[in-house]
Amino acid sequence: MPTIKDIAKAAGVSHGTVSNVLNGRGNVSLEKINLVEEAARKMGYQIHARAKSLREGSTTTVSLILPNISSDSYNKLYIAIHSTLLRVGYTTNLYLTQDQKENEQALLQEIAANRDCAVITVSCLDDAMEYYDLLGIPRENIIFVYRKLQNTMKFASFDADASGRAIAQKIKEKAHRKIGIFTDLLRYSCDRDFRNAIMEELSPQDLRIHTIAAAQSTAYNHAFDFFAGDGFDCIVTSDLERARYIKNAHFLGSTGQCPEIYSLADSEFLTEDFIHKYHINYQWLGKEIAETILRHETTDQRDGAPIIGLNRGFMFEDQALGHPTANKTLNILTIPSPTTDALKKLAPHFKKTTGIDLRLAVYSFEEIYDILSDIDNHKHYDIIRVDMAGLSWFAGRTLKPLSPEMRELLRNYPPQLIDRYAYVNEIPYAVPFDPSIQMLFYRKDIFEDTKVRRMFYEQYKAELRTPSDFEAFNRVSAFFSRASNPESPLSHGSCVTTGNSEIIASEFLVRYYAEGGHLIQEDNKLALFKEIAINAFHSYIDHLSIAKNLPAKWWDESISLFEDGQIAMLIVYMNLFSNIAHSEISPLVGFAEVPGQQPLLGGGSLGVSKYCRKDDEVSAFFRWFYDHEIAEQVTLLGGASVNDFIYSNQNVMDQYPWLKFAKDLEYRGVRESAFPTGHNFNLRKVEKIIGLGVKNVMNQMMSIEEAIDYINARLSEKEFLAL
Template sequence: MATIKDIAQLAGVSQGTVSHVLNGKGNVSSEKIKLVQDAAAKLGYIINERAKILRQGKGRILAVVLPNIRFRQYEDFLISFKAFAENQGYTVTPYISNDDPDTERSIFNQIRSSMAAGAAVFSCLHLTAGDIRELGFSEWELLFAERDQPFPCNYIGFDFKAAGKALAAAAVEKKLTSLALLTGSLEFSNEKDFFDAFTAELKRNSSCTLHHIETNLFRRYQSAMQLMDIKKIQEIFSTNHGFARTVRDVYQTFFPAMQTTITTVLPLFTMPENIYHKYELNYRLMGKTAAQHLIENTEGKTTRRRTVLENTGFRQWYKGPSFSRTAAEKLHILTLESPTADAMKTLSRLFTQATGIAVHISIFSYDELHEVISSMGKSSIYDVIRLDSTMLPWFAPRILRPLRDIEPDLDMDEGKYIEGLSRQYFFVEDILYTLPVTPSTQMLFYRRDLFESTVLKRLYQEKYKTPLVPPRNFAEYNRIARFFTAGENPQSPVEFGSTLTLGSTGVAATEFLTRYFSYTDALFDDTGAPLVTGSAGIRAMKDLLEIQAYARIPCSSWWTDAAREFSDGGVAMTILYSNFASGIFGRSSRVINKVGYAVVPGGNPVLGGGALGVSKFSKYPKEALAYITWICDEPMSSARTLLGSVPPCRESFDNYEIIDAYPWLELSKECFSLSNYRRTPSRNNAPFDDRRFLSILGREIKNALAGVITAEEAMQNVADEYKSVARSLLHG
């Protein structure tokens, strides 16, 4: 095995320099860092992590002890636990006990020997505080999950009594006379709590015959076959998704003619499926919260922290009204080209299944969409229209029907939406026209692997005398983009430093506004005149002129193109709206697990995305409103997001199947509260056509980027032309 001495000899440096490089310490030049890394790779050197831990004491290692990995709830827990812990700089080691006491005790010995800082345990043991000490752990080093212990301890779980009561209530409501209940060992607190609550509720409200079977991972198939011997079972209830799945498999394989409903407790399912009647518990949220608490416990040495998470419970995939045969046969939806449009096409089949109303979705580019709605009249076929949030003030009164004219008692609970979500997605002059479907915010995405490269960090430090970190302003952004552009820096591992999206005039204007609002928060003065001729406008224009040299030409024409360009791996940074960011992580992406994300430079992100409203020309306004409230609310909000959209609802951000797939979404939620700007004139009741202003602004930006005019001339042209437009709007 190669040693530090061997590496030093091959690299031609001292052993101290090798030690500094391998441990990320000291002030070593980029040249020597590369020499050491190349030598270590050539010799096949692997850092002895065990030796490092012994030198440091307890390691940044967390253990997770699971009963098995075959049941989805434990897989969900581990995925989220691991994601959160690794993001905090910890390594996670999973262990499988198979609910065997001897195996679990052996695992405790392994965890102690590994010098782990702590462990989350689904324990099959009944322990005491004395047992914990004998096993070699302090109280704060263990967190018991799902299965409680008979002594005060750190614990996280769900309200299993409420789950048992809810499933029994469902049986009572159906007036069942005979049912089967499949549980795990009643020695486990979660199973016992469920069973006691289930049987108590059943006895209190029904004379139903209960057939109870206690099982486990290894006896579940025999238990499922036992059910076949019980006559006249109307429904099967289960405490565990793994047990329910086994019963389903046995029925489908050996008794395909038998049609028995299975109602079960199971982890949260983001995508709809109709195999079971489901009572859901969010095990991914439990995993994330467990990791967070365990880290806080071990670092703060706190004990006896008990957390009972809220049960998700029964959810319906369609909660809207039913319609008679005289209702609409088809709804026509007009929407923008985006990942959300594709998600809506897929999920709208569920609306059709529930209502019998077909859904046809027409997808257009931004400019095409604007053209269609600008010419919309009584002959329009569209029932539901997706409007960009910036279009609402101008178009909503012209082409949309106020939602409360359709349904006066429409429930408008703003508390269910993201905190900081502006009224711009709902109201125009205090009239409710739309519900948010894809509220989005700009974010910075960067190649984390490049920003964390020891060699590149040192090269940047040597060149600019400042550390390589995600840019906080656009001067830093352009400097980093230059560093990562191969034409400027032959040592860059990527070809370009940034994407640049300039397709239409509206898109080009958005690239400008991203920079403009990093310097100021108002686009118009109190008289309604554009402020772009001031210092903020000139600086933003010059930022764009500079970044042109560090981006691929021709530039991306739309945000989907920018996401695709970044995902191809040849660019160091991109600024995207969050509703297009899922394109970074597509099937052919070359940057998965290499992406970092941050607030946009300047800390004042531009908001985007859109909302859905009912066309004032629709013949079926009630059906159209039913579709909007269905697709914009939970659980469809979460289902759309998993398919690449962004959610308007708070609940989606507690769904860690989504957060684990798109971890940047948590930061995007915070960006709504950070956004603080005014992009429309403040004069009351003065007409403002945002799209027309963006067209003027974008055209002049493109002229400046082409070298036809200067930055100053471009901004002056915008101000002059829009004054003329504003006068015509006011008197028109």
């Protein structure tokens, strides 16, 4: 393999320049980067990652030792640890032991040479001192998971005792008498504690309990032992692999009825016949372990406190089947959105559990506005999705206040959201449906590309970063647009949707608010501050000249453009962006606050039409849709929810990491729709007027000053005020 010296000679540059280019550091010109990369490519040079790590004394690698990677408890643990560490640039090295002590001891010898910052292990050894004596890292950074060895200092696991007792309670409720318990070897603390908890909880009963503890390598054979005698009413297993072995053993080795199976499982809900799953959040545990290591490394504060994961328990167990012959319906009026799509997919479950048919009427934003403005002729709708920008205007005109039962649902949401998405003049009219804020999404891979960063530096004498203000946003947008920069790896830096006046207003107002502007003036009148509006106009028009212009009426085309890899940045409401999480570009996506840190609030709420007379059906729908487990399913299917329950689901957080980002920002955003006096105004019409004014400038029908005067004159009219 060629050396760095060979590449330096071929490229005609110094040894240090080659090293800097290959390691992505140093102040190297674009010309030299191209020379080094071309020489390295021609010579077939590859950096040996581990050699580089050892050479540089790296402390950003973590070794993870597992018995196998097929069991859910290990697989989910690995995924969560790997993804959490990867986001901050750490590397996870995976080792598998097959629960053989000799394998694990040999791996420890290899790992000792790695200079890892931490080691995480599901160990089959007896004493933690074998790790402490061999690895030269702080003991708090050696974390034993599930199995607590002798002399263990830092331990992480789920609550095995609580899960065992919960399953035992379910067995008592079902009055099972003949019970089997199938676990891994009892020298492992989690299996021992799990089995003991079940037996202690059931001990006062006159029951027959038979236990089998078998290693993973022999578990399939032992599963048939449960069918060698009289049989069991139920069998409890410590993992889904053993539960599936029981099902196979029954299918092949028994002529009797399959016993009910109660099994520990991961937090993902997937139905399986005969198996009642008690869900353990292995992903959350993995995330907590990784974050503990990062906390140890960044703060240098270490402790030996145990990390105990979350038991989620049984899911969908308490929902009784409905009555299909009930012939009841609910008519829901909503917009096309990822949350509406998720609701469509889950509607059959609502029918099964309540006997009520959901009929979804999906109309455009403009059509729903027209319906709400003429609600007397649309009395057939029961539940209405109202955009948050129009809630204050329409609530008293079209909706009835929430019942006391539905008000309880508001406890699942942060107070700052309830104030904006539920209450109007201190009366609760709605429950958040798909609350949202504008975010900046960008191509992380391109922003971090060494050559692109150098190209930007040579052009602007500044580092390429995600833009924190709109001056920087326009500059980055121009840099990535081939019309102004033929070397750009993308066709455009960003895009603008211009086929709808409200969308134009949205893209203008985020710039206006970033400049410090607001619509409501001190005298309870509506107007744009002229000087601030002039700056916002110039910023928007300048961006229009360099961005891809899309004459579309909604954001779908701009999102598709981003998904197709044609633009570097996109500002959009996050509730509309979720489909990107399932696309090929997903791993390349970064996200940040919008420039100026004054995003517009978006999304909407669900309210009950004032003409609705289906109180029982409406109550059933709200209880179902806002149930923790359905909220989680809505989010997994791409919909939006800010129910606190979803943040403990690592699958959700991995697929849609911007949800947690928005939560951490406390959904701070702007959308002025009411005066401080409590009087409301028609924000949609206000934004339409602003959008039309901006469009007049775009079409060169008015100057910027004339457009501002036009907007302010229109905003002084009383027709859309409720005074």
